Amino acid sequence: MTTNLASISSPTRATSVVPAPEPDRIDLIGKDMAEFGTIAENLGMPSWRGKQLWGWVYHHRETDFSQMTNLSKDLRNVLDETCVVSRPDVASRHISIDGTVKWLIKFADGNLAETVLIPEADRLTLCISSQVGCTLNCKFCHTGTQKLVRNLTAAEIVGQLMVARDYVASGAPGSEHAHFTAPENGETPDPHRVSNIVMMGMGEPLYNFDNVKKALDIATHNEGVAISKRRVTVSTAGVVPMMERCGTEIGVKLAVSLHAVTDELRDVIVPINRKYPISELLTACRNYPDVRNSRRITFEYILLKGVNDSLADARELVRLIKGIPSKINLIPFNPWPGAPYERSSDKVIEAFAQIVRDAGYPSPVRRPRGEDILAACGQLKSASERQRKSK
Numbered sequence: 120m121t122t123n124l125a126s127i128s129s130p131t132r133a134t135s136v137v138p139a140p141e142p143d144r145i146d147l148i149g150k151d152m153a154e155f156g157t158i159a160e161n162l163g164m165p166s167w168r169g170k171q172l173w174g175w176v177y178h179h180r181e182t183d184f185s186q187m188t189n190l191s192k193d194l195r196n197v198l199d200e201t202c203v204v205s206r207p208d209v210a211s212r213h214i215s216i217d218g219t220v221k222w223l224i225k226f227a228d229g230n231l232a233e234t235v236l237i238p239e240a241d242r243l244t245l246c247i248s249s250q251v252g253c254t255l256n257c258k259f260c261h262t263g264t265q266k267l268v269r270n271l272t273a274a275e276i277v278g279q280l281m282v283a284r285d286y287v288a289s290g291a292p293g294s295e296h297a298h299f300t301a302p303e304n305g306e307t308p309d310p311h312r313v314s315n316i317v318m319m320g321m322g323e324p325l326y327n328f329d330n331v332k333k334a335l336d337i338a339t340h341n342e343g344v345a346i347s348k349r350r351v352t353v354s355t356a357g358v359v360p361m362m363e364r365c366g367t368e369i370g371v372k373l374a375v376s377l378h379a380v381t382d383e384l385r386d387v388i389v390p391i392n393r394k395y396p397i398s399e400l401l402t403a404c405r406n407y408p409d410v411r412n413s414r415r416i417t418f419e420y421i422l423l424k425g426v427n428d429s430l431a432d433a434r435e436l437v438r439l440i441k442g443i444p445s446k447i448n449l450i451p452f453n454p455w456p457g458a459p460y461e462r463s464s465d466k467v468i469e470a471f472a473q474i475v476r477d478a479g480y481p482s483p484v485r486r487p488r489g490e491d492i493l494a495a496c497g498q499l500k501s502a503s504e505r506q507r508k509s510k
């Protein structure tokens with residue numbers, strides 16, 4: 120299948136309503152609570168004013184200081200002269216027939232990254248990028264074909280979340296596909312709110328640890344965006360030395376891109392395995408801080424036809440993860456033009472899933488989302504760059 124941007128139905132080209140920050144102004148997005156206090160003090164206000172400002176910026180998503188009505192008019196004027204609440208530009212936005220929304224986000228230096236909103240029955244999940252490109256070259260991943268350009272800053276990571284929150288709060292198309300029939304833990308879900316975050320977009324989040332940590336601390340602060348840590352997942356290809364810090368310092372759930380049950384194969388399809396082989400990876404999973412049934416490790420396993428999808432592979436997978444509180448997401452491969460693999464048949468996928476389920480592990484088959492909008496990680500960015508070069 121050859122697809123390019125021209126064939127995508129109804130992409131919406133949009134630009135941010137808020138201008139990029141002027142260099143002499145402080146951009147409040149990406150600043151943490153302590154920095155808000157310092158900024159308030161530096162502007163001659165008591166530091167508790169920083170907390171009020173925080174609520175406006177992150178909880179209310181307000182970008183216009185004149186609307187921050189519990190601040191004095193003088194203060195609002197000072198803020199307007201010295202600060203800005205920015206959003207990254209949106210190079211394009213695409214809405215799938217299945218409700219998935221994908222943004223191609225353009226940062227101030229022109230670099231692009233992707234953000235994907237995935238409506239499901241009981242949640243509205245945002246998949247956020249942590250880097251522009253990636254160093255890890257996983258063979259099934261389109262982002263792995265793009266060279267690493269740079270880490271995203273905390274502001275750029277939070278900026279992706281704010282773009283999606285603005286969109287969802289506006290009741291725009293996409294959010295109505297979530298029906299919220301099965302709320303977790305008695306919470307009342309809000310269809311106009313991003314409920315879950317997965318750091319599973321472009322890049323390896325544990326190679327950009329400090330910025331990811333800061334961004335997720337902001338996203339989970341209960342007086343701001345207030346997404347529960349139980350609803351945040353960091354996905355790693357297997358950066359073993361950073362996994363413990365992810366659990367203790369960020370305190371969120373962990374997903375591991377496993378995808379193979381032998382080092383021989385994983386060395387090829389997830390090359391970081393040559394550095395941190397399966398046995399070390401699984402030991403780090405067993406030792407993940409606070410791992411238990413309610414904070415299970417999610418193993419991602421992408422099914423590649425004739426490569427890793429046999430019944431023997433399924434049995435070996437069950438043997439390897441024995442004793443680790445875990446769930447296995449089975450992902451049918453989402454091919455792109457020129458991809459080296461094919462998708463396994465539904466029959467093969469179901470037989471694989473049954474073995475894993477019979478062993479007692481939840482094993483949902485994650486149907487590809489947004490195929491009509493190039494929602495597989497990295498595809499939209501590449502298509503956009505190809506289109507630009509062909510002009």
Ligand code: SF4
Pocket residue numbers: 253254255256257260261262263264320321322323356376496
């Ligand atoms: S799967 Fe993740 S870590 Fe691997 S190449 Fe793609 S973006 Fe990088």
